[in-house]
Amino acid sequence: MSQADGITLTDLTLTHGRRPAVHHISGHFAPGSLTAIVGPNGAGKSTLLRAIAGLHPAREGGLRAPRHAIALLPQAAALDRAFPISCLDVVMFGHWARAGAFRALRPAEKRAAREALGAVGLEGFEGRPVGSLSTGQFQRVLFARLLVQDAPVILLDEPFNAVDSRTAADLLALVHRWHGEGRTILAVLHDLDLVRQQFPRTLLLAREPVAWGPTAEVLTAANRLKARMMAEEWDAEAEPCAAGPGTRSAA
Amino acid sequence: MRGRPGHAQRGLMPELSLYDLFWAPFAEFGFLRRALVGCLALSLAAPPLGVFLVLRRMSLTADVLAHGILPGIAAGFLVAGLSVTAMSVGGLLAGLVVAVGAGAISRATGGREDAALAALYLLALALGVTLISTRAGSVELSHLLFGSVLGVDDPALYMMAGIASLTLLALSFAWRPLVLECFDPGFAAAARARGGLWHLLFLVLVVLNVLAAFQALGTLMAVGLMMLPAVAARHWGRSVGGMAYAAVGIALASSLSGLLLSYHLDLPTGPAIVLVAGGAWVVSALAGPVDGILPRLLRRPHLTG
Structure with a gap:
């Protein structure tokens, strides 16, 4: 698979209405990488996948993905x-x-x-x-x-939810086969043990990216605590975000 | 010429032959033949659209569109009287405004589409009746609301046949995208299958068929031949195609038997057709092999694997 099959996020913000679902995330999913996306419910994981697939518009920032190849x-x-x-x-x-x-x-x-x-x-x-x-x-x-x-690029949204262990194992074998063939794979997952054992890279998301890199460095106790804190704060009095270009032009 | 026999004397007496029952009415009366041809054309095209509406959980949309076309038809009527062309153009415009408008309003206001549709159709029905009443008496009003199958004239017949042909042609081309958009709109969007465009084309076809049906069945029953066979077909088919065939079959049979019933028993024609289709739905829900009530009650022994 070619260099074009990577996915690049540049200060990307996705929203539901005005509430951020994914807030100012930058980074790169390398071609041929196998990445788990983890984080609490409501952390924006599915929204990020949908945006990469072209199903959710970017509110601000850049998203470069090979749309035809996903x-x-x-x-x-x-x-x-x-x-x-x-x-x-x-x-x-x-x-x-x-x-x-x-x-x-x-x-x-x-x-x-x-x-x-x-x-x-x-x-x-x-x-x-x-x-x-x-x-x-x-x-x-x-x-x-x-x-x-x-x-060449495969996005999996909770692929092993509510399936039995044998089915999960069979499907996981397919994921590894695809990885071996050089495809770029992103999978939203909840089972952290599975992620530690099977996924070389992880993005820990809690509306904002908490950590992104090799799985062992991402899934530390400190990072996971941070993710929990961030997702639970939901500020009814939230101010317009100063970092966004939309607010700057409106001011 | 024997003339139309009074049903009181003849009714469904035993000496009535098959010829008398099924053929004579159409052989003798031109207006019945035209009504039959018009209704058969409707029965070929409208039920598959109804199947897609049922599968998209939009069963009420057809009804809303049928009411939605009324202000346009009224406007056409005010301009040109009971002219098929004027009323159809008006109805088409009004129907498209309601179909597209409801979607746009619900997206813009963050509400649910069915709520926006309900609001629009009540508005449209009241507006339509008000417009018609400024110029017309109760005879024209009842013609527009309830239709007159037996008053299908040449322009109306051409229009019904034309719309039916166009619909079948369009469906044959749009079948795969419509099924995909219906089953997995997310996949359709990700595959850039232009789901929205196909959905719009589909809504245009529904409006056209409601208009064609309006000629014969009137505003209030226009969707009878579209929805009732489609709802009934759910109990006969396990694939979209199978359901469409079943729906068309039920609609054709309902048109024919509705017209005959109306002739022999002196019933109003539109309601007779819709009643037969409704009867077909009741029978299907009771005895249909897919999720029918009676097959579920039959306690057959369970299988071993």
Whole structure:
């Protein structure tokens, strides 16, 4: 994968309304890196992933990412699993970037989708409606779609939530395979032991970046305490942020 | 010419042949044939749109749009009387304003879209009735509100057939993006699939079909053939395509039997069609293989694996 597959944040601020979700973050996800994004609930982790994927506008600052080369695994809860669609049809949407809205899928592409289902352990599930799957099986289907997307940059939003340990282990093996293939991977995670064992780099986020670097240096007791403090303060009397260009021009 | 037999004498008496029941009405009366063709065209195009509305949890949107077109139709009526062209252009503009406006208002005010839609449609209905009442009597008002299937004239018929053809063509092209935008809008946005644009095209198709249906069924029942078959189809199909086919089948059958019922039993036509479609929904909810009530009550032995 090329040098272009890195992600650079320059004094980036993301907001919900006027409240900052991610406040003045700068840094670089190197091409081919495997990074865990951790932090308390409401720390802005999902918002950051969505912004990198182009789903959330940057309020201020810069965000450089290869938009055409990104695959995003959404939180499974964000999808309507009662939707009448088969596993294979979901996986085949992974071809969208190449096939677009109109072109019929080639036999090779259909075969790739079937193989992806097999690779996540769901052989024989092609025609099953997603509504009949367990949470773990549904997550496997979404990973199969990622396989088909074959993107150089992969963003995973809580990929192992609510799945059993065997499914998590299988999916983690896929993540390592992608890492070995040189893809850039960002994963929002809550299981710190897993992060320590499996993820070389970590971004600890609590609306503001607390620490970012090699996992062992980031996940110290002091940093984690700092993250907890920052996320819990939610100031009803918050002033406009002086560091933002928007406030300077308004003043 | 035998003329239309009084239903009181003939009713559904045993000696009524299949020919008399199903064919004679259409063979004898031109206005019934036109009504049938118009309703069949509607039945081909509108139900698949209804399926997408159901899947997007926007089942009430069609109703809102059907009321939303009324001020435009009223404006067209004030300018040119009961002219299909004037009323359709007015209705199309008003429908698009409501469809796009509701989305814009809810985004701008941070409210929920269904709340903005409810506000808009009440406003539109009151405005429409007020506009019509300045010039028209209760006959025209009831024509606009309830439609008259049997008064479908040539321009109206061409319009219904044209809109149905356009809709089927557009759906065949837009099927994949519509399904994707419906199932996983986040993925569609990340894949830069222009989900918003497809959604807009979809809303335009809904407005057009509501307009076509308005010609026959009137404002208040225009969405009957769009939504009832689609809601019923949920109990027959396990894929979007399967649901669309089921919905079209139910709509076609409802149109035909509604017209025949209305003829033989002397019922108002629009309500008869919508009632049959409603009956199809009740039957589907009871006996449909997908989430139907009766199949759930049948205590068949569970499987071993």
